[in-house]
Amino acid sequence: MAFAINMKIEPQPLNDEALQEIVTLIQTQHGYDFSNYAKASFTRRVERVMELAELKSVYDLKFQLTNNKQFFPFFLQNITVNVTEMFRDPAFYKELSEKVIPVLATYPYIKIWHAGCSTGEEVYSLSILLKEAGLLDRCKIYATDLNPLNLEKAKTGILSTKQMRDYTQNYLQAGGKSEFSNYYTARYDSVIIAKELRKNVVFSQHNLVTDGVFNEFQLICCRNVMIYFNRHLQNRAYDLFYNSLSHLGFLTIGAKESLLFSPIKQKFDAVSAASKIYRRID
Amino acid sequence: MATTPNHIIVIGGSSGSLPIIKEILDRLQKPFTCTIAIVVHRLRNVHSDLSKVFVQKKTFKLHEPEDKELIVRGNVYLAPANYHLLFEGKESFCLDYSEPIWYSRPSIDVTFSSAAHAFGKNTLAILLTGANADGAEGCHTVLKNGGTVLVQNPEESAFDAMPKAAIERNKNCIVCSVEEIIEKTQSFINKIP
Structure with a gap:
């Protein structure tokens, strides 16, 4: 061949x-650091x-x-790396369903921050799990990204049909309780995510490098964003997440990201070390 | 011995490469005095025990590095599934979730090129059997930065597309049998101060 x-x-x-x-040119001309x-x-x-x-x-x-x-x-x-998929790392979503969502269910109103949401695939994955746990109606998900074009795309809830088969596979591995096809409508080459999964999501621009705390959350998801930062910036982001979490709130990061290299690790407990789910204890 | 390495061995392979990588690792002298990073094409989103396959005799340690993990001389690393593995200088790893290259993430091109930029002439790249052209461009970058490239002889490879593509792209790579790869790698290691 x-x-x-x-x-x-x-x-x-x-x-x-x-x-x-x-870098200096972009910072002075366009305001991104x-x-x-x-x-x-x-x-x-x-x-x-x-x-x-x-x-x-x-x-x-x-x-x-x-x-x-x-x-x-x-x-x-x-x-910016805009590559993402629904139910990426299915094992993580399974752990989230089993260990975090039951705790979230004890709150009267649940606020979630999905930082670095890219084009929204993982946000809608989380919406599906919350829906299946019967919690979606009392959740508000703040999904942020630094790239306005990503947010525009995420808001539409429109995805290509090409990857739906992979996503269905991921959904099943993640322990999904229903039919994955119940959550979207397909037409021609695209699917649109069901409206009920989108209505409690607020998409907004937020830059982890320069912006600060804007609310208090019971769960923060920031997966595969910090791999693009150096350690100094990672520490800033971890501080920001710590300060944005309520006491005993959860933080989840990417499969190969680590809290261990940050001084903030003492203020977190590992809920699932393998799936990188942590809980603020201090 | 300083723990940050000055030299790196990167090994890339796809279809048919696992037994060969295992043989190379088993036959090199222990303890390792050089850092080795392995990239093989693998499935994503599934649980994998690949790292255990390579170390059945427990004569060395091998693991998948986490993002920004410090590189330690003498360790063997395996590129994690679904991430590209890069070198942030000689000190630490850096993972990247950007587009697959040649349908692959981890990509051999990415790791080889990054090693070449970080370690320059102190890079030894080994490209083995495989069924696509990943690695050819990475080998090119290694050679351009003064490093050495060993490519498995396509005639002895289970799948020859990968070595062939690399040989076609790079006139200065050394075409070797597995036996010669082990020999040359050992002598590369022996020359490290």
Whole structure:
């Protein structure tokens, strides 16, 4: 079997100095602070944007960022990782159903923050579990992301049918109690998530780097967002989550993310170490 | 001995590569004095005991690193399912959940390239049998940064697409039998101060 290897002209590799210049430019011109993003992955994203926009040099990139008004939304859209899926890590959702949701049920009114919600797939997964537990009507889910285009897409509740089969599989593995197809309506190449799953969700822009506490929550989900931050910024985000949680509130993070490297770990108990579910104890 | 490594061995493979990786790990001298990172194409969203497959004799430790985990010299790491594995300098790992490359996450290209940027000429990349072209571009970056690339001889590979693609892309890679891979890897390790 033969494969055509793409023999494209390689853009010049980004050195630290060039990266720093780009970060500073974005900060002063557009108000987004990427200075404490993890260097390895952020460099890859910038290189990807350059490749997509067919920019050959750092100079060209800086020119576009400075002079082309339409360029920044494109840059932001591609610099952030907008890859997500419904019921990603089904084992996590199963643990959440078994260990967290029964505790949430004891509150008269439940406030949840889904930070870094991307295009909403995981938010709607959570809505489904809350619905099945009979809690959705007394929940409010605040779903935030730094990318306004993601939020627009998330609000529509429209997904492509392409991945629904995978999602159905995930839903079953996550211990879903109903028929997954009850939760959406399919037409042509798209599905729309049922209205009842969307009505208690508020989508809003929030940047974990610069914005602060805006409410108090019983559950905060922030999965696979902090992998893009360096340790300094991770610690800031953990502080923010700590201060946004009610006493004995829950925090969930991505399967390979860790609280252990942060000084805040003493203020949390592991509810499920494997699924990265923690509880504020202090 | 400083714990942050100066040298790295990265091993990538897909279909048919598990027994070969196991053989390489089993036959290299213990304790390991070099850091090894392994990337194999694997299923996502399922529970996996792959890390146990490689260490049946318990002569070394192997685990899937967490995000920002410090890299320790002498440890063996396995790229976790559903994440790309990158190096944040020589000090720590960095995980990434961006688009799959060649339908794969973890991608061999991503880890190889990142190793090359972090460790430069002190990188040894080993590409084994597999059924797509992942790894070819990563090998290219390793060579461009002065590192060494060993590619399993396609004629001895269970699936030759992966080694063939890498050889086609890179004139300077060294085509080896498994025996030679083990020999050259051991001598790479022996030269580390």
